[in-house]
Amino acid sequence: MVSTDPADLEDHGFSVNDYHPGAMHSVVVFPGSTEDVVQIVKVARKFKMPIIPYSGGTSLEGHTRGHETGGICVDLSRMDRILQINEADSDLICQPGVRWADINSTLKEKGIPLFLPLDPAPGATIGGMISTGCSGTNAVRYGTAKAEWFLNVTVVLPSGEVIKTRRRARKSSTGFDTTKLFIGAEGTLGIVSEATIRLAPLLPTTVAVVQFPTVRHATEAVREVMNKGVGIQCVELCDDVFMQATNKFGMSLRKWPEKDSLFFKFQGHSQESLQETARVVKSVVEKHGGTGFELARNEQEAEDLWADRKNAHYSGIALLEGSKGWPTDVCVPVSKLPELVYETKKDLAESGILSTIVGHVGDGNFHALLLFRTDEELEAARHAVHRMVKRAIALDGTCTGEHGVGIGKKEYLVEELGDGTVELMKTIKRTLDPLNLFNPGKLYPDEPRPKGRNQ
Amino acid sequence: MVSTDPADLEDHGFSVNDYHPGAMHSVVVFPGSTEDVVQIVKVARKFKMPIIPYSGGTSLEGHTRGHETGGICVDLSRMDRILQINEADSDLICQPGVRWADINSTLKEKGIPLFLPLDPAPGATIGGMISTGCSGTNAVRYGTAKAEWFLNVTVVLPSGEVIKTRRRARKSSTGFDTTKLFIGAEGTLGIVSEATIRLAPLLPTTVAVVQFPTVRHATEAVREVMNKGVGIQCVELCDDVFMQATNKFGMSLRKWPEKDSLFFKFQGHSQESLQETARVVKSVVEKHGGTGFELARNEQEAEDLWADRKNAHYSGIALLEGSKGWPTDVCVPVSKLPELVYETKKDLAESGILSTIVGHVGDGNFHALLLFRTDEELEAARHAVHRMVKRAIALDGTCTGEHGVGIGKKEYLVEELGDGTVELMKTIKRTLDPLNLFNPGKLYPDEPRPKGRNQ
Structure with a gap:
């Protein structure tokens, strides 16, 4: 076609x-x-x-x-089939065009209590998730696409040759894992045409929300909670502006305090263990100044609470009538997050830019949605993102925690990774795709460099 | 020096x-x-x-x-320093010569409740653990070296150039992760001279042991246990011969039933959650024919029970006076494990070779220790290992789950990974090390192949 x-x-x-x-x-x-x-x-x-x-x-x-x-x-949207589900091995084989959300709903329909915990945008498909090195709200518990969810990939290389990177065993020590070459490569090294995916047990969950005086209080609470070893599947930071946007958006069943807040998703093997986790978390967050701790009383309440977090994009836009949003993400060592958020909010305020902030706080990763209405405001947003990235890199962080490089972040790679590492990436690219046909102009920085630096 | x-x-x-x-x-x-x-x-x-x-x-x-x-x-044994511990970020920076066991004892001495969960041989050091793509008993909970424990590595490339692969953020989507190129590369692509390692919260644990009629019963119990979502840090299968060897070795405080057994290490945030896990596991294993479920009553008993598992090498050797052991490991999809163990034990019996089997059963990975006394018996063991590997590969598995390839397994790579994937590995090797100076003769299969297949 x-x-x-x-x-x-x-x-x-x-x-x-x-x-x-x-x-x-x-x-x-x-x-x-x-x-x-x-x-x-x-x-x-x-x-x-x-x-x-x-x-x-x-x-x-x-x-x-x-x-x-x-x-x-x-x-690749026609290649959207799940080819094999191996329930006894907790894995499945599928084509690149299938959505993670469809994988999870298929498993649910079939009554198989397993799921794929990588959860980027609901429309994201396996091919793009591999190629972007995605993650999402569950990464604090399950890691990212760069962990061990992709047991193997079948790839069409720039040469036209088809390889399958590994077999179906969960572990293998047969040299460096070539699967990992394609995770995050943004289609520049090959096109993924099939993948074997490991699944996790689907467990009961519930949701709780709590407010804090500052982002620093929230971050320190998260650190202590994570070290407790209770069942935390997600912990999301929504800043005061985010909560204000949620109120203004009007889809929430609640009127939220407009303060920096944490949304927790707990997981456990039973309702009792969820309650026990809630008890431990409540005690820790209150020690760190948390107030208004609210635990969902049933599944419906949990869904409603979580929806307020999940509506991030639409509630964000609602903050400023007639606006569009520039979404971006950066990631820093967790202890640096309060400083990064503080400085970023100050910068945005000084620049007159409205933005919500929502963070995968357990990983030091946050998203900002910078609102603009005019071309001038778009340019101001672009510059503010640039400063945010510089700030994240200066804090030993990265220009992107999960959105990838594409066109938008490629100018930062040399500063972040160093000349040598970028040149190593380019050397591999040149070796596998000497004609430079696979997604050219993405990922790798543009400036010309002498060839063969790594040789 | x-x-x-x-x-x-x-x-x-x-x-x-x-x-x-x-x-x-x-x-x-x-x-x-x-x-x-x-x-x-x-x-x-x-x-x-x-x-x-x-x-x-x-x-x-x-x-x-x-x-x-x-x-x-x-x-690299002189480069054995921990350079920086970032408790607030749950990470540390160290040199390649430091042992994981020393990292964990250092953290314990300093009262920092974190640990590195990768646990190969106690003498293993970070450089070798990265280069082998190691794992160990904790992998069923924490994944392997190929997951996200190594946030970055500093590497001296074959060109003499030094690169640092990434910064210290837990997540990054800046292209494919070059750190992963060196994990499992067995020193063929560069020498790791520094690493940043993520740490996990150190939690209370305890140990339980249970016997089964067959390996299949044990494996099916493990599958159901893992899907329960209770706190399992390790689950190790020790076969009847292993338990017999443990009895003969005489260092155990117990006389064990000489049956296929599971050793569990539970983890939880409190003694109550450990007891709850034990209750859930006991009920599942008994449903699958498990008998004699024994839960450690205190820390000392837990240590004693676990020591019987950890003495694998010495108890194995004790089975046959004057013998040496050929240690090997393979890994298959978990559901294939019973068949692999059954066929392997039959083969060993027919070949007159004594061997214990101990498996990281949650991952489908097992070790055999084939005993021999004479050169003839050594040759018989070598051939039996060869047949075991062929059997594992035929079951969609791998010639090595965690020991690596080195010299011993390189002949199997083409059969396991396919021509194209092996050629991709060799292409990267040739590109980074055109003089073929870095650990030549290891990892990559020997047979000469035409150049440039992936180009």
Whole structure:
């Protein structure tokens, strides 16, 4: 299946989620199998055309933007099947176009009490999740895509060759794990056409919310809670502006105190163990100045409370009528988070930019949604993001905790990782894709450098 | 510091733990800093001499064996300092020569309730643990070295260049994670000279032991236990022969039923939660035919019970007077474990080889210790290991779950991973180490292949 319909080209090459520069794709193709992908790669090689993989279209840094010379957008949405569920091994095999949310609802429908804990945007698909090195709210308990959820991947390399990186055993010590080469590579080293995914036991959960005088109080409470060893599946920091936005948005059943707040999701093997976790957490957070600790009394209340956290994007936008939002994320060592949030909020206030902040606080990762209405305000937001990234890197952190590099963050890689590490990445890229056809212009910094530095 | 003392050369080039072929090193050097390592690499490049890194010396597959052309063994044992402990961030920075056991005892002495959960042989050091892609008994709870315990590594590349792969944030989505290139690379892509390690909260634990009619009963019990979501830190399968060996060894305070047994280590935030876990586990294992469930009544009893598991090597050897043991490990999808153990035990019995089996059953990984006294018996053991590996690979498993490839397993890589994946590994090796100086003859299969298959 092939399309040159301008609407398809527009839809695949641009995103309502980001404001990075870019061009249109020449064509969008919809492979149905690994073999189809191989054929597309062969055509691309023949005509030296860039290949830009596309799956869920939820990325935020221009990952699927078209290339200035034109190119082939490979939309993997037709490859959306779960091929095998191995309940006894807690794993499954699937194609790259399947959504994590659909994997979890399929497991639920089948009555299999397992789930994939990686939870980026609900529309995100396995191919993009691998390629972005995603994570989400569950990462504080389960780690990220770079942990051990992907047991193997089948990849079409830039050469057109198909490899499967590993077998299905949970562990293997057979050299460095080539699966990891493709996690976070943003489609620049190959196109993932199949994956074997490890699943986790699905456990009872509940939700609690608590307010704090400052982000520092909240962060210190989180540190102590995490060291207790009770069942924490998620712990999310929502700043005072976020809570104000939630009130203004009006979808919440509550009127929240407009203070820096923590949203906890507890997990346990029984209702009793959830109650015990709640008891321990309440005592720790109150020691750190937490007030208004509210524990869901039933499943419905838990869902309602969590919805207020999950509505982040829409409630954020609601804060300023007629605005759009620039979403971004950075990540620092956990102890540096209060400083980073404090300085960022001060900067935003001084720049007259409204923004909510919501953080995966257990990992030192936070998202900001910078609101703007005019081109001038968009430029101000762009500059504020730039300063936020610089601040995060200066605190031994990263320009992106989970959104990836794409176009939007590539200028920061040398400062963050150093010349040598970036050159190592580029050396591997050049080795695997000497024609530079796979998602060119993304991930790797632009400046020309002498070849062969790592050799 | 440099040594050409034959005792040093022998000590660094050969191992009492394995029976693989190899040659003597030309010289052993003892760098004290990253800069020293750089100087050694420069010398090696000048004289085109192989470099073989060495740290704990506990590897089992000939990883530190000398090269036939002679070479420089780089002993990192002087670089054994913990450089920085960031308690508030649950991480630390250290040199490659420090033992994980020393990291954990240092944290304990300082009263910092954190630990590194990777637990291979007690003498193993960080450099070797990274390079082997290690794990151990805690992996069922915490994952392996290939998960997210190593936040970054500083590496001296074959070019002599020093890179640091990442900063100290727990998460980063800045492209594929180059840290992972060096985890499991067995020193073939660079020498790790510093690492930042994430730590886990240290929690109360206790131990329980239970016997089963067969390995299949035990494995199915483990599967159900793991899905309960109670606090399991370790679950180890010790077969009937292992328990017989433990009785014969005579260091146990108990006389064990000589049946396939599970050793559990529970973890929880309180004594009550440990008791609750024990109650849940007891009920599940008894449903699966488990008998004699014994829970440690105090810390001393827990230590005593666990010691019987930990004495595996010595109790195994005790089974046959005057014997040595060939240790090996394989790993399969968990549901395949009973079949693999059954077939392997049948094969060993038919071959007249005594062996204990002890498995990280939650991960489908097991170790066998094949006993022999004569050269003929050694050859028989070698062939039995070969058949065990073939069996594991046929069950969608791996030739090594945690010991690594070294010399002993490299012949299996093509069958297990496929031509294309092995060629990808070799392509990266050739790109980073075009002179093939870094631990040559290890990890990558020997057969010559045409260059540039992945290009």
